[in-house]
Structures are given as structure tokens and as C-alpha cells.
Amino acid sequence: FAQMAGELRRVAAGERSLSADPPSSSRLSAVPTSAGMRQIKENPSAPRSSGASTNSLAPSPSSSHSHGSPITNAMTTVAQALTQAWQIHQSGDIASAENIYRQVLSAQPESANGWCYLGIACHDLDRFEEAESAYREALRLQPEFPVALNNMGNTLRRLGRIDEALASFRRALELKPDYLNAFKNAGTTLVWEGRFDEAIDWYSQALRLNPDEAESHRNVGIIRLLQGDFTNGWPEYEWRWRADDLKKPPHAQPEWQGESLDGKTILLYAEQGLGDTLNFVRYANVLKQLGARTIVQVQPPLVPLLRSTPGIDTLVPQREQPPAFDVHAPLLSVPAILKTDLDSIPADVPYVFADERLIEFWRSELRSFGGLRVGIVWQGNPDHQADHLRSVPLTRFAPLAALPGVQLFSLQKGHGAEQLAGAGANINVVNLGARLDESSGAFLDTAAVMKVLDLVITTDTSIAHLAGALGVPTWLALPYVPDWRWLLDREDSPWYPSMRLFRQTQPGDWDGVFERLTEALRQQAEAKAASPLPDGASAGAAESTVEASADSAASALPNTSASPTAVRHEEEPATLARRTTLAGFNDLVRARYGVMLYNRHDRYIGRSLNLYGEFSEGEVDLFRAMLKPGDVVLEAGANIGVHTLPLSQLVGKKGTVLAFEPQRIVFQTLCANMALNSVQNVHAHQQALGDTQGRVPVPALDYTRENNFGGLSLGRQAQGEPVPLVTIDALAVSRCNLLKVDVEGMEQQVLRGARQTIERHRPFLYVENDRAEQSAALVQLMRSFGYRLFWHTPPLFNPRNYFGNEQNVFDTIASFNVLGVHQAIRADIQGLREVE
Numbered sequence: 057f058a059q060m061a062g063e064l065r066r067v068a069a070g071e072r073s074l075s076a077d078p079p080s081s082s083r084l085s086a087v088p089t090s091a092g093m094r095q096i097k098e099n100p101s102a103p104r105s106s107g108a109s110t111n112s113l114a115p116s117p118s119s120s121h122s123h124g125s126p127i128t129n130a131m132t133t134v135a136q137a138l139t140q141a142w143q144i145h146q147s148g149d150i151a152s153a154e155n156i157y158r159q160v161l162s163a164q165p166e167s168a169n170g171w172c173y174l175g176i177a178c179h180d181l182d183r184f185e186e187a188e189s190a191y192r193e194a195l196r197l198q199p200e201f202p203v204a205l206n207n208m209g210n211t212l213r214r215l216g217r218i219d220e221a222l223a224s225f226r227r228a229l230e231l232k233p234d235y236l237n238a239f240k241n242a243g244t245t246l247v248w249e250g251r252f253d254e255a256i257d258w259y260s261q262a263l264r265l266n267p268d269e270a271e272s273h274r275n276v277g278i279i280r281l282l283q284g285d286f287t288n289g290w291p292e293y294e295w296r297w298r299a300d301d302l303k304k305p306p307h308a309q310p311e312w313q314g315e316s317l318d319g320k321t322i323l324l325y326a327e328q329g330l331g332d333t334l335n336f337v338r339y340a341n342v343l344k345q346l347g348a349r350t351i352v353q354v355q356p357p358l359v360p361l362l363r364s365t366p367g368i369d370t371l372v373p374q375r376e377q378p379p380a381f382d383v384h385a386p387l388l389s390v391p392a393i394l395k396t397d398l399d400s401i402p403a404d405v406p407y408v409f410a411d412e413r414l415i416e417f418w419r420s421e422l423r424s425f426g427g428l429r430v431g432i433v434w435q436g437n438p439d440h441q442a443d444h445l446r447s448v449p450l451t452r453f454a455p456l457a458a459l460p461g462v463q464l465f466s467l468q469k470g471h472g473a474e475q476l477a478g479a480g481a482n483i484n485v486v487n488l489g490a491r492l493d494e495s496s497g498a499f500l501d502t503a504a505v506m507k508v509l510d511l512v513i514t515t516d517t518s519i520a521h522l523a524g525a526l527g528v529p530t531w532l533a534l535p536y537v538p539d540w541r542w543l544l545d546r547e548d549s550p551w552y553p554s555m556r557l558f559r560q561t562q563p564g565d566w567d568g569v570f571e572r573l574t575e576a577l578r579q580q581a582e583a584k585a586a587s588p589l590p591d592g593a594s595a596g597a598a599e600s601t602v603e604a605s606a607d608s609a610a611s612a613l614p615n616t617s618a619s620p621t622a623v624r625h626e627e628e629p630a631t632l633a634r635r636t637t638l639a640g641f642n643d644l645v646r647a648r649y650g651v652m653l654y655n656r657h658d659r660y661i662g663r664s665l666n667l668y669g670e671f672s673e674g675e676v677d678l679f680r681a682m683l684k685p686g687d688v689v690l691e692a693g694a695n696i697g698v699h700t701l702p703l704s705q706l707v708g709k710k711g712t713v714l715a716f717e718p719q720r721i722v723f724q725t726l727c728a729n730m731a732l733n734s735v736q737n738v739h740a741h742q743q744a745l746g747d748t749q750g751r752v753p754v755p756a757l758d759y760t761r762e763n764n765f766g767g768l769s770l771g772r773q774a775q776g777e778p779v780p781l782v783t784i785d786a787l788a789v790s791r792c793n794l795l796k797v798d799v800e801g802m803e804q805q806v807l808r809g810a811r812q813t814i815e816r817h818r819p820f821l822y823v824e825n826d827r828a829e830q831s832a833a834l835v836q837l838m839r840s841f842g843y844r845l846f847w848h849t850p851p852l853f854n855p856r857n858y859f860g861n862e863q864n865v866f867d868t869i870a871s872f873n874v875l876g877v878h879q880a881i882r883a884d885i886q887g888l889r890e891v892e
Contacts, residue, residue, distance in 0.1 A: 100172035100194070100203045134164050138173055145173075150180050168198035172207060179211050182444075187211045202228040206238050213245045216563075221245050236262050240272055249563065250537050252279050270299035282540040289540075290392035302327060304386065312383040314393045318347035318882070323384040325353040326374065331518035333358055334525050335541065335551065336387040338407050341367025342394065345684060347882065351378050357498035364409045366681070399710040400685045401550045405527035412856065414504035419860065422508055425486070427461040428581040431506060432485065433514040435472025445535045446516045447472070448566055450480035455574045456513070457484045461581040465509065467492065467502055467519060511580065513573065516542070524552030531576070533569050536560040553705065641760050642725070645669065648858040649702045650733035653725050659764040660852065661698050663865065669858035671698045672871045674850020675822075679706060679794070682820050686710040687793035690784060690819075692745045692806050695765075696722055697729040697738075699796070704730075704738050712737055714789070718744040718754050718779045722765060743780045746802060747809035752781040783809030792817040798824040798873075804837055814841050821876030822848075835874065835891055843876035846888035 137160050145153035154177040160170045175190035191208035195201055209224035225242040229235050243258030256279060259272040277292025296302060304311075305325060312322055322343055326333040333354050340350045344367035354362060356373035363371060372378050385393065394400075422429060435447045450472070457464045464485040466476060473489050492501040499522055506512055512523045513531045516539055523530040532555055534542055541551055549555045558569050558576075636644040643656045647669040654662045664671040676699060683689070685708030694700045694715035703713050715738055717723040723742040730738050744752045753776030757763060784795070784806065792813055797806050803823050807814070814821070821843060825831055838845055852866040874891060877883050 100169045100201075100207075134160055134167055134170065138167075138169060141173065145177060145180075150177050153177055154181070166197055168194040168201060168204070171197065172201070172204045175204070175207060175211065179207070179214070184211050184214050188215065200231050202232040202235055202238070205231070206235065206241060209238070209241055209245070213248065218245060218249055234265055236265050236269065239265070240269075240275070243272070243275065247275070247279065248537055252283065255279060270295045274299045278540050282538075282544060284398055284543050286391075286397045287395075290395070294389065294392060305384070307384050309381060310383055312385040312393065315383075316347070317343055317383075320347075320382040321349040321351060321380065323351045323353060323378050323381040324387050324390065325384065326355055326358075327386040327388055329518065330355055330358060331521040332388060334408065334518060334521035336390065337362060337365055337368075338402050338404075338525070339387065339390040339394075340365065341404075341407065342402050342684070343367065343390070344369070351381055353378055361408060361499045361503065365407055398550055399708060401708075402685060403550060403553055403708070404680055404706060405553060406525060408503065408522065408525035410503035410507045410526065411500055414501060415507050418501070418505045419508045422465075422505075425463050427463050428511065428577070428584045429463050429465060429509045430456070430577070431465045431467045431488075431509045431512045431514075432456075433467050433512075433517055433519045435468060435475075436515065436517040438471050442535075445537075448515060448533065448570075450475040450483060450485075452566060452570050453485070453513075454480075454483050455570065456577050459574065459578050459581055461585050462577060465505070467505065467512070467514075469493065469502075510584065511577075513577075520555075521552075524549065524555050527552075527554050530555045531573060532557050533566075533573065534559045536563040536565065647698075648673070649705060651729075652696070652698065652701070653728045653732065654696055654698075655725070655759055655765060657760065657762045659762060660866075661695060661765075664852060665698065667857075667859070667861050667863070667865060668854065670854065672850055672852055673854045673857065675699060675848070675871060675873070676702045677850075678822070678848055678875065679703060679796075682794055683707055683711075688789065688791040689713045689794045689796065690787075690789065690792050690813075691715045691796045692784075693717065693796075693798035693800070693824075694726055694740070695798075696725040700726065700738055700740075701729060701733060701735065703794075703796075704735050707737065709737060712739065714787070715740045716743050716745050718742060718752070719757075719765070720754070720777060720779075721757075721759055743782050744802075745784060745799065745809060746781050746805040747783060748781065749783060749786060750781045751778040753777065754779050785809060785812040787813075789813060789817075792819040794820045794822065796822045800824075801827055801830065804830065804834055807834075807837055807841075811841070818878040818880060821874075823874050823876065824872065825874045826872040838874065838876050841876070842879050844879060844885075845891035846875045846877070846885055847891055848873045848875045848888055 137156055141153045141156035141160070144156070154174065157170055157174040157177060160167060161174065164170060171190045171194035175187045175194065178184070178187035178190055188208060188211050191204050191211065194204040195208070198204070205224045205228035209221040209228070212218075212221035212224060222242055222245060225238045225245070228238040232238070239258050239262035243255040243262070246252075246255035246258065256276055259276050262269055262272040273292050273295035277289050277295065280286075280289030281293060283289075297304060307323070309323075324337075324340060324343070337352060337354070340352050344350055349369050350367055351370040351372065352362070352365075352368045353372050353374055353376075356375075359371055359373050362368065365371075370379055391401075396402075432453055434450050434453065436443050438447075440446075450468075453464060456462060464483075466473070466485050466487045466489050468476075468489045469492060473487075476485065476487050476489075488505060492505065493499060494501075502519070503522060503526055506523055506526055506528045509528070511529045511531065512519070513533070514520050514523065515533050516535070520530065520532050530552070532542070532549075534557055536559070538559070542549060542557060547557050547559075549557060556576075558573050560566065561568055637656075638644060638653075641655050641657055642653050643662075643666065645652050645654065645665050647665055649670075652665055654665045656662055656666065661671050670676075679699075679702070683703070683706040685706075687707045688711060689703050689707060691700060691703065691713060694717045697715065700713055700715045704711075707713060715726060717726050717740070720742060723740065727740050730740060744754070746752070755776040757765060759765065786809075795810060795814070797803050799806055803825070807821075807823070813819075821838060821841075823834065823838065825834055835845060849870045849872050851868065851870045853864040853869075855862070855864075875885075875888060877885065
């Protein structure tokens, strides 16, 4: 049996030969490791035996203890010898099995079965030319030998002789028209070549022979998922539970089928590899938002890493008894139950968080290294069945290491690390692997280092999923036919927004991949040299996880006229932000959620983007807990889009953000920022919102002088540039999940003009409340809509800001807002103080 471990990334795998009892079965059992495609090599004795099988076979004295697998005196026939050798082969001791096969052939060189067994052993030891020779000898002795033809087809595929492989399968089918495994192996061979529609045709022929043939169903599912056809892919992929030795835990509770989880506890359990768990643990938060209490059972090494993952109420290691629960589901089945498609993938990153203490430790350790700091991983587990396709030698990274302004850091652990002292000894790479995770726990140091580096470049291993879950900039080198999660013909990943994909354009074309990687990295290094980050900062600097601080709103509202005095603009070092200075009053910065144009004279938003690459990130953290893909957000007072951009990412392609900004110059910047980031789900309007329809004057400001441009109050001036004034109710929106209002004293007017919308849709309300003289009336109005109210007062300075800048220029200034949750909505509000 040829086992491919794990989805389509294992599609091009080598095969481990396994079998049932050779005398009675032509089907071989699957390795209990994963749910991926495999090619099937069969025990040649099962379907057909050679005439030599009854001859007696004397043991060889010289080999009676060879490899721990002698031919014993009790082994008196060729059939018995081959049976014992095949059992040894199945156990993984292929060299010992080969020794017995050769002894058999020494005594009985006319045994076609013996030559076929030897071919399997040579194939499994990656000696494909020898395997082909052995199969051809078997076929010389027994020309009508479909098992040998089937197995030789597998070997010819590994030799890259695809047409010959397919011809071998076809010849096997001429001899045995109901040869199910030959149909399947032909299909899998075509998958490895990227000929997916042809592959499905072969699997369909297998299914005509046996409509319940689970492996063919599963393989078709993998192809559909790879093609992005999730609707048809998920149901077929569920056949993996019947195709492989995956076993669902024998829980007495029912398996979740998609029914309401409100008030129920669900157990989610890992089923495959570490990377699979890192990829799909995101769904815990999705189910949490559906009202569930979640217990997540994962591989023991992942427990420390996932303790802070959103949506997990209880985390337990595998093999440990979980607490009581109502229903259960395997992690990789949740997207099928939820009918996830490309537009509804929950891609809110990060959802895995590095330890802050380890981040600071590694930031200090790597501070002395200049230039673009890039972590690399090149080798997966060599026992992985597709490792020969997905891994590369370290020497592939030599052109990247030679680039000016680039410093490579090895994150490689275990297998592959030996190359640092071997073929890769002359490559300029700092070896961190030996220091990573030895005392902290699996992935903990690695995660922290990734947050300090500028970029991670990796092949398709669990490190890729860790980097994606952390939300760090990542470049992924992929084989021609990748794991289904990476899809086809695209450079981005809907699972991981911070990831860029570099694909082979033809099977085995690593040269092209690394040429493109080298050129892209050269451009990145030049960009950093032109606009450097401060020492110790990085494009992947520590994520913002500012917790809601109700205590800071305890008694008095802030003095909104206060200005930061710690550092004046002209005293701020130019290197504190990755920015480009433009003509006029605008600058350009690569911020947390994308490229942002901002006014360098803006006292709050502009200054925060300049210094920290973000603004009031604690607000975005709250939005992240409220929103899901497909939601509709109405933003009154969008300013330049510093929160519009992350809101657009949170609601995804099927969601919508309606952004309103009345100031023409600011509105133009808002539109520019959406265009710079190719945002398509934001509808921007230069309109003011209120409780009446008409026009309102917007006073002219001097944008070349320092000011708080977001602090402009409307309706108090008789002169200015007239803009339309509309009510939210007049928009007649069909859905609204969040109404965000930041309109500098006009909050009550906006809410009164949205009364019908609020009553109809009961959205979350997020309203600025920083004017003491209006606070009581605003609170009373919001309560009149049937809402519970909570203070949310995130400080402007986030110590874990995107640029890793420790200098606080905002002192204790905070954003003062009120979160409104309709009384009919069951929501567990933690960390926020209810408004009295």
C-alpha cells in the first residue's frame, strides 16, 4: 500500500507498503495517520500465486541472523517465506524484508511473486530504477500479472514517466477490468500532475465499480477543495472517516450536525497533524459566537501555545478525559457543517498569540542584527509521505542569503538542521533552531521569534500554519500540486491574510520558485533600507491585545482639549515609522492593516500611525469579538479609514462597510486608503449623518498646520462647504450588525435618525461618549432603544503596538466609548464595566 499522509500536500507522496494477510486479501490496510491520497501497491501473492510457491526453501546459514529476520527451518516453502517477509515489510523493517526476498529469489529465481515483492521493497527504499527492473522481471516470467503492472505504474510515476505509468495501469485493467485499485492509482497519478478533471474521471470509474468506495470519494473531495469548490468538496471529504484508519472517539454524546449550540457545550478534537490543528482551531471562536461553550482537545505539545486562542473555554490534551459536554465534532469537520466557502473562511488573525515575555527576550537577543531579518524553514519530517515534494535543501536559500541587507535566521528544528553544518555551512544564516522551544515548550520560542522578525519564508510544514495563525508576514514555497488549503492559481491565502504564496509552475520547478523569492526579497530589503524601522521593531511586531479597561472610565470623562506633550512632532525621529514622505501635508505608512495615507500634522490619528502603525487598537480588538464574515457595518465618522480598513477585513468579501465622512479632504484620504489596499467591500460617502435630511456646512480647516482633524464638530457654524445631511433610517439598509458612531458631539442626532434601523436590526452600538455635558442624555437615549451599556476606554498608547515602539507620547489619554448590546442578545460581556 502506498500511504499519503494528509490531504493533497501528501498527494505526491512516496508509499509505505502494508497489507492484510497475504494469502487471502488483495487489499492493503491504510496507515492510521491521515486522510490523504495514496497509491496502492498490492501483495502479489494474494490475487495470483506463481508456480514456485509450493517449492521447499532451505534457509541460508550465512543469513540466519541477518537483520534480525532469518528464514527459519519452519519456513519450508516460498509462499511461507514471502508471507513472513511481507509481515516484516509491513512492520517497517524493509531492509530485512528485502533480505528474505533476495534469499527466496536466490533459491527460486523463477518466482514472479518474489520479484514483485522485491520491486515493492526497492520502491519503498526510493530505489526506483531497481524497483522497475524487478517488476519487469516479474512480468517477463508472468506477462499477464496485473498486480505487477499496477505496482510498476506507481514506480514509473515516481520516475516521472507519467505516460508509461498510465499505460501500465491500463494494461492491468485490460487483464482485470474490475481492478479497482488500478483505477484509483491512475487517478492519483493524474492528480500529482495537476490533471484534476482526468483524475476525477478515473475515480468515477472506480465508484461505478463500487459506489461506496470511500477512498475515491475522499480523493474527489480533496480535488474539489483544492479547486475551491467547497460546496461539493466538504461532503466528499467526510468519507475520510471510512477511507482511513482515522477513528472518531467513542463518545456517548451525539456528534454535532449543525443544530443550535446556544447554551450547549461542544467538544472539538484534533484529528490529524499539528499544522491541521493550528489551521482549524480558529473555528472554536466561530462556535463560541454561536452561543457554545467550547472544549478543545489537541495534541499535548500544542496546549501551552493555544491557551490564549480566542473562543476556547477549556483546553485539554489528547488522551485526557475532557469535562462534561453535550455534543462533539472533529475540528476538520466543522467547516463542512458550517458550509464554509471561500468568502466565509474565518480569517481573523492573529488567533494564536506568542508569549510577551518571550517576545521581549528575543527582541533583545536579535536587536544587534541589522537589515531585513528573515526566518527560514526548509525541511519537513522525512517520514512524511510527501516530504520529497514539499521540502527543499538548505542550499536553495543561498541566493537569498547573499542579498545585501538581508540576514537569514534558521528556525529549523530536528530533521534538516544537520544541513547547517553540511552542504549549507557556507550560507550566511544564523542558527536559532537549537535554542528554540527546548525549555519553553513546543512552538513557544518559535512563535516569539516570528513576531520579532520581518518575514518568515518556509516550505509547507506546520511552521507555515503557525506563522499564518500568528498573522506574521510569511512567504510560502509550494510544490506544483499543493495541500488543498493553498488552492490553485493565486498568490494569497484566504486562510491567512498575511501570507504570500510562491508556486511551482510545473512539477519539480523549485528553480523558478526561488528565483521569484530572491527577487521579491531583494525588493523588500531595498524598501526597508530606504525606510528603516527602529531597532528591535519589525513588520511582524507584537500584536495588539489591549484588554478593555473599565477602571480608567471610573469617575470623570477625559479633557478632550488635552494634547500630548511628551514629544513634539519636530522632535520625533524620522525612523520611528516605515513611512514615505510625500509632497504636501500627507505621508504614507505601512501600518498594521495595510498601507495608510495620513496627514502628518494630525495630532492623534496621524501621530499614532506615524509612531505606532495603528490607532486605538483596543477598539479593533473589540470589533474582532463582535463581527464575523458577511456582517454589515455602518460607520458614522470614518475619518481617513484607520478603522474602516480593519472593519472591511473583519467582515470579509461577503460583508459590507458603509463609511460616512463629511470633510472633503479627509474623505478623499479615506477613499485613497481604500484604493491603496484594493478594498472592494467599503462604500464611502461624503455625507453627514443626523436626525434630519438636508445640508450642513463643513468649515474649512488648514491641513498644513497641526490640529486634531478628527475633532471637528458640525452644525455649529453658519459658513463652510455644504455637504448632504442624511438619516440612517433613510438609507433603508437590509442588514446592520454594528453601528459605529464617532461624530464629535452629534452622536444623539445620529442615533435619533437611526431609530427604526436600530429597532429593526438590533445591531451592536459603539458610540463615542467623551463629552461630559452630553453623557447622561446620550446614555438615556441608548437605553431607550432597549440596550445594555458598557464603558470601553482603550488607551491611545498600546505597549504592544505594531511597530514595537515603547515611547508613549499620549500619556494616559484614552478613547471613551460606550458599547451597546440589545437586551434580546445573549452576550457574555467580560472585562467591561456596565454604565451606571
